[in-house]
Amino acid sequence: MAIKKFAVACYDDEDVLFPAVKKVRNSGYKLHDVYTPFPVHGLDQAMGLKETDLHVAGFIYGLTGTSTALGFMSWIFTKDWPVNFGGKPHLSLPAFIPITFELTILFAAVGMVMTFCYVNQIMPGVKKHIFHPRQTDDYFVVAIELNDNTSETEVIDFLKSTGALETSVQVAEDSWWYGRFDKDEPYQQLA
Amino acid sequence: MNERFEIPARLKTTSLVLMIIGLLVLGIGAFTLLNGAGATELSKTRFWIVLLHNSVFFLLMTVACVFIQAAASLAQGSWIVAYRRIPEAIGANVWIFGIITLVILFLIAYTFQVDGHNPIYHWATPHGDKILEGKHAFLSKGMFAGFTIVTIALWSFFGRKFRALSLAQESAPKNSTKIYWTTVKLSAIFLLVYALTQMSTTPWMWIMSIDAHWYSTMFSWYTFGSAFVSGMSLILLWVVYLKNQGNLELVNKEHVHDLGKWMFAFSIFWTYVWFCQYMLIWYSNIPEETTYFKIRQHGPYSMIWYSVFIINFIMPILILMSRPSKRNYFTVTFMAMTIIFGHWLDFYIMTMPGPMGANWHLGWYELGIFVGFVGVIMFTVSRTLASASLVPQNNVLLKEAVLHQS
Numbered sequence: 001m002a003i004k005k006f007a008v009a010c011y012d013d014e015d016v017l018f019p020a021v022k023k024v025r026n027s028g029y030k031l032h033d034v035y036t037p038f039p040v041h042g043l044d045q046a047m048g049l050k051e052t053d054l055h056v057a058g059f060i061y062g063l064t065g066t067s068t069a070l071g072f073m074s075w076i077f078t079k080d081w082p083v084n085f086g087g088k089p090h091l092s093l094p095a096f097i098p099i100t101f102e103l104t105i106l107f108a109a110v111g112m113v114m115t116f117c118y119v120n121q122i123m124p125g126v127k128k129h130i131f132h133p134r135q136t137d138d139y140f141v142v143a144i145e146l147n148d149n150t151s152e153t154e155v156i157d158f159l160k161s162t163g164a165l166e167t168s169v170q171v172a173e174d175s176w177w178y179g180r181f182d183k184d185e186p187y188q189q190l191a
Numbered sequence: 192m193n194e195r196f197e198i199p200a201r202l203k204t205t206s207l208v209l210m211i212i213g214l215l216v217l218g219i220g221a222f223t224l225l226n227g228a229g230a231t232e233l234s235k236t237r238f239w240i241v242l243l244h245n246s247v248f249f250l251l252m253t254v255a256c257v258f259i260q261a262a263a264s265l266a267q268g269s270w271i272v273a274y275r276r277i278p279e280a281i282g283a284n285v286w287i288f289g290i291i292t293l294v295i296l297f298l299i300a301y302t303f304q305v306d307g308h309n310p311i312y313h314w315a316t317p318h319g320d321k322i323l324e325g326k327h328a329f330l331s332k333g334m335f336a337g338f339t340i341v342t343i344a345l346w347s348f349f350g351r352k353f354r355a356l357s358l359a360q361e362s363a364p365k366n367s368t369k370i371y372w373t374t375v376k377l378s379a380i381f382l383l384v385y386a387l388t389q390m391s392t393t394p395w396m397w398i399m400s401i402d403a404h405w406y407s408t409m410f411s412w413y414t415f416g417s418a419f420v421s422g423m424s425l426i427l428l429w430v431v432y433l434k435n436q437g438n439l440e441l442v443n444k445e446h447v448h449d450l451g452k453w454m455f456a457f458s459i460f461w462t463y464v465w466f467c468q469y470m471l472i473w474y475s476n477i478p479e480e481t482t483y484f485k486i487r488q489h490g491p492y493s494m495i496w497y498s499v500f501i502i503n504f505i506m507p508i509l510i511l512m513s514r515p516s517k518r519n520y521f522t523v524t525f526m527a528m529t530i531i532f533g534h535w536l537d538f539y540i541m542t543m544p545g546p547m548g549a550n551w552h553l554g555w556y557e558l559g560i561f562v563g564f565v566g567v568i569m570f571t572v573s574r575t576l577a578s579a580s581l582v583p584q585n586n587v588l589l590k591e592a593v594l595h596q597s
Contacts, residue, residue: 051514059512086476094473097466 004174005146006032007155008131009164010139014040017140020162021046024144027158032143032174035135054119058112065107069100121176129172139165145174194580196438198573206569213563217242220556232305236546239299240311240401241557244542246292247397248421248535249564250285250343251389251414255422257282257350258385261378264353270449272592273441275357275583277429280575281422283354286347287571293343296397300335311546314403322404330400338396342388349381354575361585371587390415398538401545405483409468414541416461417534420503423453424527429572431524438581441593444518448597451517454530458507461534462500487540491549495540502533535561 007029011017017040024031025048034047073096077083082090117123135141142164144155152169159167224230224238260278263271271278300315309315314330317323323330353374360370394414399406427450433439472480487496506529516522543551583589 055514088476094466094470097470 002174003171006131006170006172006174007144007146007150007152007159008166008168008170009142009144009159009162010132010134010166011142011163012139012165014140016163017142018043018046020142020159020164023162024142029150029155029158030145030147032145035131035141035143037136037138037140040140054112054116057115058108061111062104062108064111065104066100068107069103070096073099123176125178126176127179128176129170129174131170131172132166193437193440194582194584196433196436196573196577196581198577199436202569202573206566206573209562209566210570211566212559213566216556216559216563220560224556232310233547233550235303235305236310237552237556239295239303240542240546241560242295243299243311243397244538244557245535245560245564246288246295247542248538249568250288250292250346251394251418252421252425252531252534253281253285253288253568254346254350254385254389255415255418256426257285257346257353257381258389258419259422259426260353261349261381261385264374265378265382267375267588269588269591270446270595270597272583272586272588273446273595274426274430274433274439275586276576276579276581277426277433277572278422279354279357280572281425281429281568282350283575284568284571285350286343287567289343289347291567293339296339297336300332311401312403314400326403330396330403335396338392342393345384345388349377349384352377353381357583357586358579360583361580363585365585366587368587389418398541401542402483404479407468407472407480407483409464409471413461413464413468414538416457416464417537420454420457420461421531421534423450423457424530425568426450427454427523427527428531429576431520431527433576433581434520441582441589445595445597447520447523448514448518449595451511451523451526452597454523454526455507455511455517458503458511458530462504465500486544486548490544491551492540492544495536495553499533499537499540502529503537506533 009020011020017034017036021031021034021043031047034043036043074091077092078090085092085095088095121128131143132139132141142159144159146152146155146169156167156169220238220241224234227234256278260271260275260282262268263275299311300309303309303311304316307316308318312335313320314323314326315332317327328334356370356374356377363370389411391411394411395406398414399410427447430439430442430447430450434442469484472484486492507526510522510526511517539553539557586592
């Protein structure tokens, strides 16, 4: 949650985008993100994103589901409300397995979806700064984070040399916020 | 590129030694257990039931490799193409295991009798047993013989046919898809054959009929799960072995990851079917059904029963769950060997309790015969693999297979 300065470059071809991303990484500029109209295969490796830990979270959610189901059912059928089902013991594990299985899946699935949404900042009502209106249409947009010491003209020249069709420098919120695009973007209020 | 596999002297000696051990154990078994001075009904039964257990297990495991290859061909899957010579080579040797199994099954059904009754297949000598006579239409010697011959003949034919087609593609004109589509069509037919045999009737007839009074419609799915996951592990062992020999340069971690995923997924599938069968019987609690599990779970076999569950479910799910472990050659090899042994134990617990009761053994004879079959599989498959190029150079999907990412 911070207002930052970005240099933005737009490309219209994957074959230009990949070398450009590589050059940006090699140049030492801080790559903020790459926005594409569709999932581009191999871009995560090109950007140097690290392997996700989402499955570890999934495992933990799954274990939570397993223990919740087993613990809750054992408590109900032995302490809270013991019922005799066809002479079976109160604590009969085989009968608990299907529900345990379902709850494991439910916890893991819902937990992973919510974690995924949180990590990627995609929730209903959540807004993010749009660097270029055509980033959801046919443009691949690369955003570089600038600091006070970076020369804007140098960055723009560098981005143009990588084949960018359009370039700009923008001051924008780097994270998400709630509200409307036209009114509530924090940096506009600042200006 | 190192396309040809030359059988290393060490593999040849090892496989020959294993086969000789198997034959020696078989010979000693024939002299002591079957015909020795102290041979009893139990020792004779032990001699035959161990042969039945091992031959059926290895046959179903090798046929599963044909199934894997056929299912991948039908789905036009390219993931298997980089190493498809391996399931093909295993499939081309189905006939050897088929003949061994055929001989053993026929000897048991037709010749094995103690005091006028057959201790393994009770239905072969019903002697007025109402339930068994009621099942006569399915469980009778004629039906058994015809069914077994037809099944094994079909499996052997398809196993050899897929290999022949794949080799014929090498000499076909470049980019010709004629043989490719023939393989797809034959795969569809084979899946039908497989569904009507291994996935439904064969395990009922060969294994479930040992406990002839008991029946379960889940049984064949459950044996299919066992066979599939052991077949996948067998393919993986050959992949890793050939990579260590410097062959299969096109196969990389992506392909090994795929095989690891299959082993992981089908271990869970096996558990799912295994538990379905168990829970329905546990829930309804009908005496004639629960006797089957009484002896296995609470009786003399309980230790094997629980270890089968741990080896075939707990170990794969915990060890193979993470991505790095599925891409590590050591863990997948270790798990493949564990899974094959675990499912061998699973077949042990399907066959042994019926005729042997509490007097089970897991000693020199059982392990010796197992080792012998391992020798046969190493010897025959390595010979078939060495007889042709390991890279299906002319296969239409080869490029896709090399670029494969899992």
